Amino acid sequence: MFSILLVSAQQETMLNDIFKSGSYKSIYIPDTAKISKDEFMSIIGSAQKNHVYFGKYSEKIRYVSVNDFSTDVKEFLGVRIPPGTLSLSTFETNKNHDFYVKPLNIGSNEQLELTFKKLDESTLDEEVYGFLDLYAKDQEQAEVYIEEIAQRAGLDADEIVQQKTISSxxxxxxxxxxxxxxxxxxxxxxxxxxxxxxxxxxxxxxxxxxxxxxxxxxxxxxxxxxxxxxxxxxxxxxxxxxxxxxxxxxxxxxxxxxxxxxxxxxxxxxxxxxxxxxxxxxxxxxxxxxxxxxxxxxxxxxxxxxxxxxxxxxxxxxxxxxxxxxxxxxLSIFENYRDTYAFTSYAKNRSDNNSTSNKRVPIGYPEFNYSDFYKKIVAGNNGYYVDFSAYSCPDETNERKLARNCYDDQYIFALVNDIYINDYKLLPMEQIKNALKEEKRVILIPRELQDSENSILQDYSEYFQSTKTIVDDLQMESIIYEDSDFFSMNSEVVGSDYLIHNPILIVFDENTVKGIPDYQLRFFGYGTSTAAQFSLDSTETKESWYKKNEDVFKQFNIENNISVEHFNNTSNDLNIxxxxxxxxxxxxxxxxxxxxxxxxxxxxxxxxxxxxxxxxxxxxxxxxxxxxxxxxxxxxxxxxxxxxxxxxxxxxxxxxxxxxxxxxxxxxxxxxxxxxxxxxxxxxxxxxxxxxxxxxxxxxx
Known part of the structure; x- marks a missing residue:
């Protein structure tokens, strides 16, 4: 579900500048570079004066930073609004307004119910991060505010632009x-x-x-x-x-x-x-x-x-x-995953990362064993785990140090589970499965880096020894695979396509997860920043899936921390x-x-x-x-x-x-x-x- 514009021919006077916008951007602010609410509101205020607008989508709610909602709306994106539906002329921030719009999912005739709210202080967290939509009259205007957001977030402008759009x-x-x-x-x-x-x-x-x-x-x-x-x-x-x-x-x-x-x-x-x-x-x-x-x-x-x-x-x-x-x-191999779910239980309540105890438990949660959680919840439900931001690589000076989201031209490390790579038919699956059965740490190295295999293994070893994040690391087995592209399924990866070329993959399963500390595993988070994701059966709903796993949550004593509302559809990025x-x-x-x-x-x-x-x-x-x-x-x-x-x-x-x-x-x-x-x-x-x-x-x- 994705709409690129929020207007129709009946609404030209209401959102004229957005409607005629020459530039649409979907940008991403990493949670490591948050912007305060006050700073972001000042950006919105300045942007509105220059006819640049921001939008945000969250839980079937589309927030829009537009003040003028005075025009009566009878159609939305060419689709007639059912009688009795409130129009934007009655727009108030404390009310929900349901509209039926035609999504941009090409080939789909389904109508999507959305709620629209005004993007203002009351709809923002104290710190702003994640996905935002930006509408501008032209590319130059868009770049001005991308640059401003980047400066306030302490990033380069090209680091926050995430998705290819159809505007060009x-x-x-x-x-x-x-x-x-x-x-x-x-x-x-x-x-x-x-x-x-x-x-x-x-x-x-x-x-x-x-x-x-x-x-x-x-x-x-x-x-x-x-x-x-x-x-x-x-x-x-x-x-x-x-x-x-x-x-x-x-x-x-x-x-x-x-x-x-x-x-x-x-x-x-x-x-x-x-x-x-x-x-x-x-x-x-x-x-x-x-x-x-x-x-x-x-x-x-x-x-x-x-x-x-x-x-x-x-x-x-x-x-x-x-x-x-x-x-x-x-991307065709991900057709079956266009409706994936993940735990988003602490979008506001971030985790307490204690590197000394190797814990990644959300604040307010009881401590529990992450390895057991993976075995019973993720592996037990055939969940996918793919995290391209979990490991670092050497920088240009070849110094060994942690560099989150490191995308050196030479090495890209990623942590994935065996279920995720099952769909890549070109990988030597039998060799990988045999190594995992022997409880070995499997490292997949692309053929183009075969000559650097020893250097890669050295970097991997030194990284974990120096950061002391692996408590009881396993014997390593490196396997060469033919060059390929992998879909990140993770919004924190920088790149316009979400396609990662020839990464170095550290593969684990339910038997070898014990060598990975809680600090490195990510089961809860904001939207698709969660590395573990689940594809529901055609007969399943998120309510039935939750009920099926409720007893396991009770075993971990976290049933009060994770409700069915925390299990949400996170496949929007892939759909987009x-x-x-x-x-x-x-x-x-x-x-x-x-x-x-x-x-x-x-x-x-x-x-x-x-x-x-x-x-x-x-x-x-x-x-x-x-x-x-x-x-x-x-x-x-x-x-x-x-x-x-x-x-x-x-x-x-x-x-x-x-x-x-x-x-x-x-x-x-x-x-x-x-x-x-x-x-x-x-x-x-x-x-x-x-x-x-x-x-x-x-x-x-």
Missing amino acids: DAEFFFLFLMVAIVIFSISNMLVTIFSFVKRNKEIGVYKLLGLSDFSVAKKGISKYISWYIVFSVIVMFVTSLILNYWNIYLIKIQITYLSVYLLASIILIITASTVITRKYSIASLTKNQKTTNAIIRISMVSKVLFTIILGYFLLNTTNMLESLTDQRYK MISILEFSVKIYTGILLISILLISFVSFNITHTYMSDIRKEIFVRKLIGESDFNIFKQYILLLFFTDLLAVVIVTVILPVFLKTTISFKGIGVLFLLIIMIDVIVFSIVKSKFVRNNSSNQIKGE
């Missing part, structure tokens, strides 16, 4: 839509103007009959408008179908673009037809038709420009699709990541398909115009036995040259001016794609002309 992809899509509409308008307009020139005798007759210039222009405009309307409906339908998200705002923007360029095209067509009808006398208009080479040349130049523009979108799109598809594949990837894939797939259609359309217009202009010549040359190649070789070479020129220009422009990395594979695919489109379109148009009777073609108009 959506902007790219809107830009493409606008360009696509312009290209269609100009291309179709050139064809319409060409038809006016070809209809010179008809126009002469209209003038003899005394028709006005507008009446003459109207004959061509009506056909143009019908084509334009068909195109507009297809574009709106295809984009909504591809995105699978009927967004009122998206359709409204498209209608605005389409209307503006339709009006501009009509004005240009009327102007062109007026010039044509007034430039020539009736006598000249009724004579045999003059050549239209000028219009064809203009069309060819336009095609080069269109191909360059569409080539830019295509190269960006193919590169991005390849990257997104790769990321989506890497997968949903955003799916949404972005749909966006770029849409761009790819529409780009191909546009190139085909432009190519068809130019080829049809060319053949229409020389159709008599075509059939005369066919009558004397010339081959199609000889007849059309000049045009074919011209097509090939313009396509090659466009691709070369794109190749130069992208890396130099746009600082975009391109591959020879992408360039080759682009060139072959355009050539293939031209060949198919040329064959279709040529067949159309050949099917017509040659004797009819060489007669009068």
Whole structure:
């Protein structure tokens, strides 16, 4: 469940700046770098003056830092609010307001019940940390407040930005839509103007009959408008179908673009037809038709420009699709974990970390054995344990010291259980299981670090000896695994994707957990900062799961500390990541398909115009036995040259001016794609002309 915007077309006056925001960020403040409530409120106050807003999601409540809730709301994100539901016009901080909104989980028709509250002092803890949403008019404004939060938290700005968002992809899509509409308008307009020139005798007759210039222009405009309307409906339908998200705002923007360029095209067509009808006398208009080479040349130049523009979108799109598809594949093994739960029992009441006694017991809890807790609760329920922030690595000076969330270029340590790695089919599972049965400490080292195996084991050993956190460490067995990416399932890991490449994994199970001190294990926490997580069966609810384990909680004497309310869904990060990837894939797939259609359309217009202009010549040359190649070789070479020129220009422009990395594979695919489109379109148009009777073609108009 994840909504990127909190407004609909009915609410533009209420949250106008958010609705038109050019930048959406989901940021994360680690609990080790908390900001006081007063400091954060001062940031909110300053941000509101600059039309920058903060949002926060917690336990089905969406907090928003907006003061003006005066507009009556009848729809929310395009979904009708049921009768009797309170609207934001009655917004008060001490009341709950339930709305039914369409989530951004692409492909889901489920409606999500949310409660909205105003983000202010009463809704904040004394110290602020965790996930926050940030809405701004543009990227620059967003960066200002990201930087301010980072400074107050004592972090670098890039340390708090957590999640990939679709804002940049959506902007790219809107830009493409606008360009696509312009290209269609100009291309179709050139064809319409060409038809006016070809209809010179008809126009002469209209003038003899005394028709006005507008009446003459109207004959061509009506056909143009019908084509334009068909195109507009297809574009709106295809984009909504591809995105699978009927967004009122998206359709409204498209209608605005389409209307503006339709009006501009009509004005240009009327102007062109007026010039044509007034430039020539009736006598000249009724004579045999003059050549239209000028219009064809203009069309060819336009095609080069269109191909360059569409080539830019295509190269960006193919590169991005390849990257997104790769990321989506890497996350595919977590499809079964899109509804995971964890203990969040001390979001306000943090643990008392006593390194001398190796305890990590929340304040107010009785002391209990963490190893037994793991065996009975985590392992007993097939829970996942994955903590990428539990271990340190050597810093750049190779000094051995604890460095939480250490992401040195060389080593990334993580603590995981055997249940978590079961889903990674490329890992040598039999070898791992055998080592765990022998109660060995298993260390998985990626193949790319195989040459550094001894150094890694030395670092591992020295770290635990120096920090004295392992009381009775086990015999170590290192196992080399093929390079892979792992999903952190833990919000405290810095990184935009939550995909950790080639970490060093310390694997344990219920037999080897005894070598890990309570200090290192994390079973309770705020949201997904909890390293232990559980996937419920399809028939289970969190209430039934809790009831099943209630007797075990009593054995540990913590039943009064952990209630069913403390067992919460923590898979939001994974859902967000997968949903955003799916949404972005749909966006770029849409761009790819529409780009191909546009190139085909432009190519068809130019080829049809060319053949229409020389159709008599075509059939005369066919009558004397010339081959199609000889007849059309000049045009074919011209097509090939313009396509090659466009691709070369794109190749130069992208890396130099746009600082975009391109591959020879992408360039080759682009060139072959355009050539293939031209060949198919040329064959279709040529067949159309050949099917017509040659004797009819060489007669009068």
